[in-house]
Amino acid sequence: MHGYPSKLAVYKITASKYWQVRCWVAGRTHKRSTKTTSLPIAQRFARWFYEDLLVKQLAPQAAVQTAASATKHQLTFGALAAQVYADEQARVERGEFGAGSLRMFRNRLDAQVLPRFGMMLANNIDYAALQEFSRTLSVKYSTTTVSHYLIVVRKVLAHAVRIGQLEQLPEFPKIKIKAASRGAFTPTEYWQLLRAARALRGQKHPNSKQDLRKRIKQCYNDHTMSPDIAWAIGFMVNSFIRPGDLTKIRHRHIELVRGSTNTYLRLTLPETKLHTAPIVTLYPAVRIYQQIVQHQAQHNRAKPNDYIFLPDITNRNYALTVLSFMFNWVLQHTGLKLNPHGHPRSLYSLRHSAITFRLLYGQGIDLVTLARNARTSVEVINNHYASTVTGEQNIAMLQSRRTHTT
Numbered sequence: 001m002h003g004y005p006s007k008l009a010v011y012k013i014t015a016s017k018y019w020q021v022r023c024w025v026a027g028r029t030h031k032r033s034t035k036t037t038s039l040p041i042a043q044r045f046a047r048w049f050y051e052d053l054l055v056k057q058l059a060p061q062a063a064v065q066t067a068a069s070a071t072k073h074q075l076t077f078g079a080l081a082a083q084v085y086a087d088e089q090a091r092v093e094r095g096e097f098g099a100g101s102l103r104m105f106r107n108r109l110d111a112q113v114l115p116r117f118g119m120m121l122a123n124n125i126d127y128a129a130l131q132e133f134s135r136t137l138s139v140k141y142s143t144t145t146v147s148h149y150l151i152v153v154r155k156v157l158a159h160a161v162r163i164g165q166l167e168q169l170p171e172f173p174k175i176k177i178k179a180a181s182r183g184a185f186t187p188t189e190y191w192q193l194l195r196a197a198r199a200l201r202g203q204k205h206p207n208s209k210q211d212l213r214k215r216i217k218q219c220y221n222d223h224t225m226s227p228d229i230a231w232a233i234g235f236m237v238n239s240f241i242r243p244g245d246l247t248k249i250r251h252r253h254i255e256l257v258r259g260s261t262n263t264y265l266r267l268t269l270p271e272t273k274l275h276t277a278p279i280v281t282l283y284p285a286v287r288i289y290q291q292i293v294q295h296q297a298q299h300n301r302a303k304p305n306d307y308i309f310l311p312d313i314t315n316r317n318y319a320l321t322v323l324s325f326m327f328n329w330v331l332q333h334t335g336l337k338l339n340p341h342g343h344p345r346s347l348y349s350l351r352h353s354a355i356t357f358r359l360l361y362g363q364g365i366d367l368v369t370l371a372r373n374a375r376t377s378v379e380v381i382n383n384h385y386a387s388t389v390t391g392e393q394n395i396a397m398l399q400s401r402r403t404h405t406t
C-alpha cells in the first residue's frame with residue numbers, strides 16, 4: 001500500500017474467503033482477519049491495524065521520554081494520527097465531539113493524508129511538503145475540501161508539538177475558500193422533482209445492470225425506482241433534516257402532534273453534529289408520513305424499530321447510496337442536476353431548499369428559531385442559506401410601506 005512499509009501486507013489464504021493482514025512490529029509478526037471480501041475495505045482495516053500496533057508499542061515510550069531523548073524515539077505521522085484518533089474517540093464518548101465528525105476525520109486520514117504522510121516523521125513535514133499536498137488535492141477537490149484536509153494534518157502536527165515530537169508547527173499554505181451554494185431548488189423545480197419521482201416509480205433505470213453495478217456495487221430492487229424517493233424529497237423539504245438522517249430515522253423517532261391550531265410531527269432523532277433537540281415539521285410532512293405508514297404496514301414494516309425509508313436494506317450506509325443514486329436519476333430526468341451557476345445538486349440541496357423556503361415564505365420567522373429547529377447555527381444560516389436569498393425574491397417586503405396611525 002502506498003505510503004506504508006512493505007512489512008504491512010494484505011493477502012488471501014485458501015482456507016478463508018476474507019482478506020488477511022500481516023505486519024511485523026516490535027520483533028514479531030502480527031496477523032488478523034479483516035472479516036471482509038472487499039480489498040479497499042481490507043486495506044483500510046490494515047492501516048488501522050498497523051497504526052494501532054504502533055500506538056501500543058511506541059506511545060508508552062513517547063509519554064515518558066525526556067526532551068533530551070525525544071529524538072531517539074520519533075513517532076511516524078501515522079502513529080501520531082492514531083493517538084489523535086484515540087483522543088477524539090474519547091471526546092465522542094464524553095459528548096464533546098460528534099460521531100459524524102469523527103468518521104469524517106477518519107475518512108480524510110484514510111483517503112489522502114495517511115497515504116501521503118503516514119510513514120514520514122513530523123519534523124520532515126514542512127511548508128514545501130504541505131504546499132505540494134494542497135496542490136495535488138486542488139486538481140481533484142474544491143478549495144473547501146482542500147482546506148479540510150489541511151485541518152486534519154494540522155490537528156495531528158499540533159498533537160506532535162504537545163507531546164514533544166515537534167518543536168513548532170510548520171507554516172501552512174493559505175487556501176482562499178471559494179464558497180459554492182448547495183444549489184437550492186425553486187418551488188417550481190421542487191414540484192418538478194416530486195412529479196418526476198412519482199412518474200418514475202416502478203420503472204427500470206435506462207442503464208444496464210452491469211453499468212449500474214460499477215457505480216453502486218449492487219442493484220437495488222432490480223434497479224427500479226422506489227416510491228421512497230418521492231417521499232424522501234417531500235419529507236426533507238418539510239422537515240429540515242439532513243440526508244444522513246433519512247437512513248437513521250425510525251418510526252419510534254416520530255410523534256404526531258395535533259394541537260388546537262397546528263398539526264405537525266415531532267422528530268426526536270439521534271444526535272447530529274452535537275445537536276439533540278427535537279425537530280418539528282411542517283404540515284405536509286404529516287401527510288407524507290401517513291402515506292409511508294400505510295404503505296409499509298402492508299409489508300409489516302411499520303413497527304417502532306423499523307426504518308422509515310428503504311427499511312428492507314439492513315446496511316444503512318448502502319441505503320443512503322441507493323437514495324442518492326435514485327435522486328440523481330430524478331435530477332438527470334428533469335435536467336435539474338446543475339443549478340443556474342453550474343454547481344451540481346444533491347440530496348443536501350433539499351435541506352438547503354427547506355431552509356431557504358422558510359426564509360422566503362415563513363411569516364415572521366426568526367433566524368434563531370429556524371436554526372435551532374434545523375439543528376444548525378444562525379451563522380451557518382446567514383453564510384450558506386440566507387446568502388442565496390435575493391431582493392427580487394422578497395420584492396413585496398422591499399416595496400412595502402409603513403402605515404402611520406394617529
